[in-house]
Amino acid sequence: MERVLRSHLAFLSLLFIALLAPANLAAQRTISGTVVDRDTRDPVPFVQIGVVGTTMGTVAEGDGRFVLTGVPDGTVTLRLQGLGYRTLDIPVPASQDEIEIALTTDYLKADEIIVTGRATSLARRNAANSVATVNAAEIERVPAQSVEKQIQGKVAGADIQKNSGAPGGGIQVNLRGVSSINAASEPLYVVDGIIVSNAAVVNNQDVVLQSSGGSNPSVLQQDQVNRISDIPPEDIESIEILKGASASAIYGSKASNGVVIITTKRGRPGPPRVDITQRFGVFDLSNKLEYRTFSNNTVDEVVEVFGELAREPFLQGRFFDHEEQLAGQHDLSSETIVSVSGGDDNTTYYASGAIKNNEGVVINTGYELQSMRVNVEQQLGSRVTVGVNTSVIHSLAQRGLFNNDNFLVTPYFALPFIPRFFDLSQRADGSFPEPPFGGGTNPLQTFTLAENEEDVWRILGAVELGWDIWRQDDDALQLLASGGVDWFRQKNDLLFPPELFFEPADGQPGTSLVSDSDNLNLNSSINLVYTHSPGSYTSRTSGGFQYEERDLNIARIVAQNLIAGEPNVSSGTNIQVDERRELVKDFGFYGQEELLMLDERLTLTGAIRGEQSSANGDDEEIFWYPKASASLRFPEVSDVFDEIKVRIAYGESGNQPLFGQKFVTLNATQNIAGNPGLTVNPQVGDPNITPERTREIEFGVDMNLFDGNAVLDATFYQQNITDLLLERQIAPSSGFTSQFFNGGELRVRGFELAFGVTPVRTDDVLWVSRTLFSTDRAEITELPVPDFVLNAVFGAGLGDFQIAEGEDPTKWVGLVDGELEIVGDTNPDFKMSFSNDVSWGNWNFYTLFDWAPGADVLNLTKFLSDLGQTTNDFEANGADRLAATSPVYIEDAGFVKLRELRVSYEVPIDWVQTWWPWAQRARLSFSGRDLLTFTDYDGLDPEVSNFGNQPIARNVDTSPYPPSRSYWFSVDLGF
Template identity: 40%
Template sequence: MTGVFARGGLLAAALALFAAPLAAQTRTISGKVLEEGSRAPITAAQLQVTGTAIGALSRDDGSFTLVNVPAREVILMVRRLGYPMTRITVGASQSTLEIVLKKDVLNLDQVVVTGQATGISRRNLANDVATVSGADVNKVSSQSIENAFQGKIAGAQISQSTGAPGGGNRIRIRGISSILGSAQPLYVIDGVIVSDVSIGSGTNKVTRAAGTGISVGNQENPVNRIADLNPNDIENVDILKGSAAAAIYGSKASGGVIIITTKRGRAGKPKFSLRLGGGTSDLAYRNGSRKFNTLADAVTVFGAGITPFYDANRVLDYESLAYGNRPMNSDVSLNVSGGSEDTKYFLSISRRNEDGIVENTFARKTSARINLDQRISKRLNLQVGNEILNNANDRGLFGNDNAGNSIAYSLTKIPSFLDLRRNADGTWPVNQFYPSNPLQTIDQFKNGENVWRNITTSRLTADLLASDKNTLQFIAYGGVDLLNQSNLIFSPPTLQYEPVDGLPGTSANSKTTNIQRNINLNLVHGWTPQSSLKITSQLGTQFEERDLNQTRASAQNLLGGLEVVTSGTVRDVDESRLRVEDFGVFAQTEMLWREKLLFTAGARADRSSNNGDVKKFFLFPKAATSYRFTDLAPGLVDEAKIRLAYGETGNQPLYGQKFTNLDLSSVGGLGAFRVGSVRASSDLRPERQREIEAGLDLNVFRNRGTFAVTGFRRNISDLLITRTLAPTTGFSSETSNGAEMQVTGAEVSINAFPVQTPTWGWNARLNWGTSRSKVTSLPVPAFLLGTLQTGAVRIEQGKSATQLFGNDTLPQAGGRVVVPVLMGDGNPLWSAGLSNEVRFKSLSLYALLDQQKGGMLANGTWRHYDLGQNSRDYEELDAAGRKIGEVRRTTYLQVTRIFYQDASYVKLREVTLTWDIPQKWVAKTWAGASGAKLSLSGRNLYWWTKFRGGDPEAQNFGAGGVPDAIQRNRELAAYPASRSYWLNFSLDF
């Protein structure tokens, strides 16, 4: 036994002697991360020993600790948003160090997405990718994030389908990209594709804007559902504008990709941020109406029946009566972040109440988000996020109308002397000269919408290999976007227009479920064969399912005036079901040499159930390169980068286009089917966009400014078109691929920080973009999108894809005849945004000007004032002594251009005055507070334009799958635009 213990002692001693040098091979490194100049601690800086999985985050006081660091010379990489990435060589015997980071005011080291699971610093980027920070998104309170983008992205045109609370926008990036297809950008949140569907409410049953169906989405100004998101949760937004950047999303990315990254937790004690906002809004533009100076003038328009109502001394401003609500709006949000180095969290809740300038219209947005980051082990990390949203709104009854019921339509037909205000007994006067009393409609009509939405995102990262020269990661993204929308339209029998059709009272009830599920699996390999060369390769696959199911029911002649559909004697039902499955594979390699030369090559192959052949893959390649020239002329041109990129993206056929419909019919009183009149193509495939992009980036004046210029050319083939068939085929038309189009353009972005001192600061940004299109091949005769009487886009080989045609009278033998003529182009010549922010000590003033030059827009509201002989200048005389309003009214069908106008404008888009309350004052009030701000801001405060009528950005038919070619051509009785004003207080503690 003694021998056993003796041998055990010898073994223990031997192990101890062997373990001593092993322990000596590792060490602990500690220190602090500080900001240059102020020496303030930098929290949440990421530190990693290159070639290993060893890393840490700096704490609240800037301190950090790295354990088990090899006892040899190592390279420590330090990253923190807002500071350039720094590499520090740590000697073999060094155990403490101080790291000083300099602010990266130009964001040159910001990591930009270049693959499904990879990114690269902006200073090496080979594409023009626009970035909007969360701070920029929230400069001024806005209805949706798209409104917050206005004037901030070079080459982006953002138009509104309505000014109603809750939003309703459409984005076109780098010009037109489709004729019959919808070309909205793809939205990605934290790596997961989400829905931006637009769902009509059901007002078509009342307005009959497009037939008698329950709902026609593109006529009902619906909210596009990206407006659901809470802007306060956004960290930053990357906009992939070119095909070379967007090719990673293949057949769904021809409209660009908008990648939203939400805020995440940072290690340390819980940090709270509270924001309280109060605001109001008012009408931004008045059309005005005619003042009838004599009874004879009134009788000429309205007939002898107007005589008892005429009062020359009564002049009512119906725009003030209808649009004069001055709401008290609120926006409250609270978030908290914190955690340990292993577990970090970010939680937020928010509530936004926004009433409209029209009584009984509103939008209520409530959201709750939780983002968790968990380091499961040294090699395994999990990020999950979940946001629950509830949005409710009522947008009134606006937009196109063929029944005389829309509020804006009705206002154009009311003389200012006619009093339609509520009677003392609570009843409403009957408008004997038009089917409706718009003030009664505002009071009683209901257009209720309620949306519940849950967006779940996740990312799992596994470090499979980590050595000096090789790293291998498995990165998986997965998520679900579940949306349930309910719409209830109630037009009570008491409304004046309801008995007109003999069926008083209308109710429409709609239920919609939209589910998007996608999963993305990636292997990312990093290889560093030598210190000057880094190669990153990625192989990935993505699967997505989209379901959109709608059920609608409507009823007319509501017994007892009940809202429920079952109370109607005339009922209608409608149902639609949509399901799309997409599958894609993606591969990419990036090579970075000496942090100067970047070369990228990759490809994605996609198949979709929307294609004619569901098993066929379509390939979308990409390639890009850039080279940085450093220290060219220090102090003048500090750095220059040239870049060149090529990429291909697609635009999927719309659901159902590959099928020839079976329509319901009746044969001898028996139910039957008949083949539809539109024949589908068996070879339907994605539209294909090939784009080449070249650019030059300059860093100038000791990195106080950047200048970027980009030129691009897109060749788009396999465009979806409809061709007319011979009657002998049994079909009227066929949808197929076949047309081709070319789009060329240029963009300029300038960021400057000319003054940066502890007392003064000045930041300025300028963006500018232009694009032109041409139809290069059209295998069918030229055709119109729309009608010549009210203006139409003409698709014609060799011409612009956004050219506008209308009627005109031209001299011909024997007199003048009506012929179609080119009026102009709906696409603007260029658009630009200029922002400046000046800081003096704790005060800062920010302003954004947004400008558009050119483009044409039909002023439908003005036209209807003329049709009602009620426009403000109707009685003014032309050179021939004729009333100009009368000339317009009687000739507009023959001279369409009368109501088409130049849509150029300059808008004072945003203004904010901010006061950073001194910390010593904050501390005296509450020792636990770390900072506070007070700001006064406004949006759309003023605009300069020759466009007469509503908003020159408005376009009535901007959602619901409307062809991209007619996106920006008509303003028609929309909910009017408003100015908004906000007072905000924020507190950090």
């Protein structure tokens, strides 16, 4: 990689020597002035002020003052763009040299700057795509452990659901519907310009629970965390979401699931600003299954269910709430976040530190995080800017033992077979009662004695270089280069001491597991941007190339039959070691042209990207991803419509084959009594495999209404995904079970609506309300192989998915009286969210509701309690369910959730200053997350996925970590 970069840099330097042209001579007049907030009349710093039709511009100082020199004679138009303010064009007559300009707060985010290329950005009002953003203010309202939670309900077209209630992440993000069947379903995450890993590495609990030993061999049944959850939400300035190929084409073959661009906070020139946030909170179990109590049954009926050994405990007449005993913890959680930022004209900095300790509702579970970030930006002379962004993150997640299991160990596998009149609690001597029922496991013992820790260290570092190579009145040439490293090490330590009731089951009491996984992402890119703006139009031509490398190495040790129960893996008498390494190298290059014409009312964009990757069958083949878009604004249409924009965009992007889908291998990891042997690998790769290709067309209308008091964005899109990465089932008599290949076509159509309004905007009261709506439908329009069942769950008897021409792959199918029929849907009918933020004097009230009707969940947790005859409605319905000849455990799981709620109070600053004179800001707030859930679903939580992040096989409820709500009290102080 270095070699490549060096050669390109040398080539470029030669080129630029020729370009360093003499400075320009055409300076005419000077305009100076002040920028203020329209409502408060306070000065607004750091606003960008540009002269329309030129590349001339400056930035307002900390006191809102600015000076523009070299402004042409005659009337000019100044364009002011400030973060969080509406963009303003204001004409300045030839005679005026001093001006005060008032900006309006952009409550509805109509005028943000959004990223549209690898090195270029555009004002939202010119964009041809529907691009969603979530900014720091929206993130800070209610704390969340993982950044995806902070987007939930805030982006139209994003279906975000957590896979379980476990502390510390494990959340899937699905942008614009299903986009693949066997390849990755997650968007690409970019933090400060570098592509970061979102790998989900399993903890290996499967060795003990044998979840992959049953009807579904998937190893992804271990409640794994996708690693984007490491990024602390508090460090984020903004999150921008490119939802589909038409916006994300410039990210090539990793972008068909969308791109999430995260920018961390930066310092601003000015005196040091210190912010401290201290939170205290508590997590509270929000739902229980309430197993059958048998209080209406006779002792003989109870013996009929549980056997003779149930007689005596039943006659004692005591009942226990095992769920509450296990998951009723209310330990105090805390979070402390400190940041310092500031700088001068040449140097700005932002530094932060966070310490979090979140206690889970289940005993011995929780999530801790410590992080540090330093972002520094340095001007070198007038032409060069260097930025360095670094952060170090450490987290420790204890997620307990949940999800599928073949040993009746995880709580909702064990509890259905243990009657509620049997006492599981720890005895005075420290021992636990061994239930003579079911698998004989005691979840209270399991969770008290077993350890399952995921310890992650992560380092993110990025260097950005900006160089104004050449600037003349109408022309500017800029070089933007960046390099970045994202490294993490995930260490999983699991210990199952020999005393555990399930441990002797395999004849090898005691298991200790150590997994050490590390992943290194290397990124580098060089871009050139040439801007030419002669007045009548602005043309921005950019080009560049990127190199990326991802190297994941997982090494695991499993030790069983521990000598004297020693946790060290070397004390096992049965020690298994395995290693897996995945290395992918990508190279891409692109060219892009953006044209702003007709007084910036018409924006045209065209781009093409070429990409090679070692994940493809042929690592030299170049795949091309073009894009083109146009938007046209109609300002001041009428009294009602401030502005209407129509836009259309087309783009193509790809979804890379997963590592290994190109290889046809023999298995070289086994031996028999120490003699090495090669065996065939049942999955066959395709040496010619290519990325999936998504072609997306999107068109929409954006409206600004009622003098900036309302915005409405409506978008229709259609995606055609071809060359799907399919897994062909081969008749197993061939010796193989499946083969990857490209083929088929999937079509997704959808509609998104975002409506923002400020119903009340007075001096005292500001009410900002946003409503988001989205819906999408998918259909397999072409399939080169016979229809097939995906075999992604536990057999079509319970419910599975079918890939069939003309059908929606996200639909549940199941055997109804022996025939395969559609019996449900994992895709909600639509998603809708409502957020309301009301400020009244010093008080602020905020709520976010999330509504997703019509999706169905396969409730295997209920199947388990039916098997144990302990479902709370078992007497009425259980036998019918067990005898049913259709997939009765697929249940409607539509829901409305109160995602976020906050009440905050800005403490009057003079009051604070009487005893703490340095204070600048002080706020008290009470907030809560996932406080209310309204659903008909009988399981724990309609948001659930036994198989983790999946394009299709989501919504499977198999003994998940139970859901919780969180309450927080926060103090924010600034000085």
